[in-house]
Amino acid sequence: MxxxxxxxxxxxxxxxxxxxxxxxxxxxxxxxxxxxxxxxxxxxxxxxxxxxxxxxxxxxxxxxxxxxxxxxxxxxxxxxxxxxFKGAARGSLIIGGSTIPGEYILPEYIARFKKTHPEVLITLKIGDSQDIVDMVSNGSIEMGVIGSKPNNARFDFREFLKDKLVLVASQGHFKHIKKEISVKELKELPFIIREKGSGTRKSMEGYLKENRIYPDDLNIVAEVASTEAVKQSVKTGIGTAFLSEFAVKSELPYKILRKINVRGLDITRHFYIITDRLRAVSPVCQTFIKSLSAVKF
Missing domain, CATH: 1.10.10.10 (Winged helix-like DNA-binding domain superfamily/Winged helix DNA-binding domain)
Structure with a gap:
């Protein structure tokens, strides 16, 4: 064949x-x-x-x-x-990113990499964190960047960037909410959340549980399959949501969305570079990973 x-x-x-x-x-x-x-x-x-x-x-x-x-x-x-052997990183590279890295972070890194390696063709696939883990596992991508760290010895993980999840609301629909609220007030807000498998959702639920706030305690009004869908839903006033600061960096300065602080709640996480221990990482992938570590966002 x-x-x-x-x-x-x-x-x-x-x-x-x-x-x-x-x-x-x-x-x-x-x-x-x-x-x-x-x-x-x-x-x-x-x-x-x-x-x-x-x-x-x-x-x-x-x-x-x-x-x-x-x-x-x-x-x-x-x-x-x-x-x-010829001494150059050439060819093609297929990488993946969960929603936040894939849509808001990696494109800029790819653009920078292409300036010094114009001969490399990079394909970026986007999915939730579990999708990216599965793609690394089956070899359809060489490396990924995800927002949660599975407990699996098969994979290599390297810390990449720090992220913070912030509570946001529509500037026009939630003017009555104070700039800072209590955990009790948080439970009364209408909530929009990501789907299961999302690193953002895992991080949010993990930190809330540490503060004895469970999913059943929240007034969840919608569950959607992408960060952009969450953001657009928040803009329409359907509810509030925890979103990555990377995802709302364009909306907050122009007051399209507003940030609400929750006393005693600081949801931070890391994005991780993930590769498969069972597969050899290609030279071009090694070069790209080094470029991620060398430049800060």
Whole structure:
């Protein structure tokens, strides 16, 4: 089987779509279909189930996907090793970030890195902290930056940046709330929270529990799947929320949102660089990690 065909097959499995794969790889959909057919003909078994517009791997497809990823990872490792031998960090790098690092921090670091390494193509994937851990584990990204630290000896963690979660509210809808409130008053506020798996939610719940404040004590009015969705919900006056200072640094100075202090409550956390101990970190990834440590945000 040709490596190019295996790359296309893996992309179809990951995208669950021929059309999305075609767009991502800048190929036509008929080309994608013909390459998949060639692989299935060579394998002598159906590898994908077509369910309307969606595509999912069969059991045989899952087996091939596992080995195809190993083959492609080996190919990438060989290329990176050769580039290292030539004395330069070149090629491509796929990294990941949980919501806050991925949307508000890493893009600036990537821009700085590209100024000194213009030949490196960096792909940034964004998900919640658990998504990023899973991606590092299965090798779909080389490294990630997350806001919570799983208790798993398989991974290497390095402290990256310090973050603070602040309670924010709409400037127009919550004028009656004082600049500083008590824990008792906090429990009476309408709350918007992130979904389970979010590092922001884990940090918030962890610190609140230390202060004997439990999820059931809060007046939760909405649970949403992204920081931007939380922020927009707060702006409309639906409720208040704990958000990273990185996420609201544009809104606070212009008084679109306002910060409310809670007496005795200081929610700080670290973002961590995560890599897999079981996988060799490529030279270009090592160079990028060093650049993260060298420049402060």
């Amino acid at each position: 040709e490596l190019k065909f295996l790359e296309i097959f893996c992309k179809v499995v990951e995208e669950r779509s021929f059309s999305k794969t075609a767009d991502a790889l800048h190929l036509t959909q008929p080309t994608i279909s013909s390459h998949i057919k060639a692989i299935e003909d060579e394998a002598g078994i159906q590898l994908l189930d077509r369910l309307g517009r969606s595509v999912i791997p069969t059991k045989a497809g899952e087996i091939l996907y596992k080995y195809a990823k190993e083959i492609l990872n080996t190919k990438n490792s060989a290329i990176q090793a050769l580039n290292q």
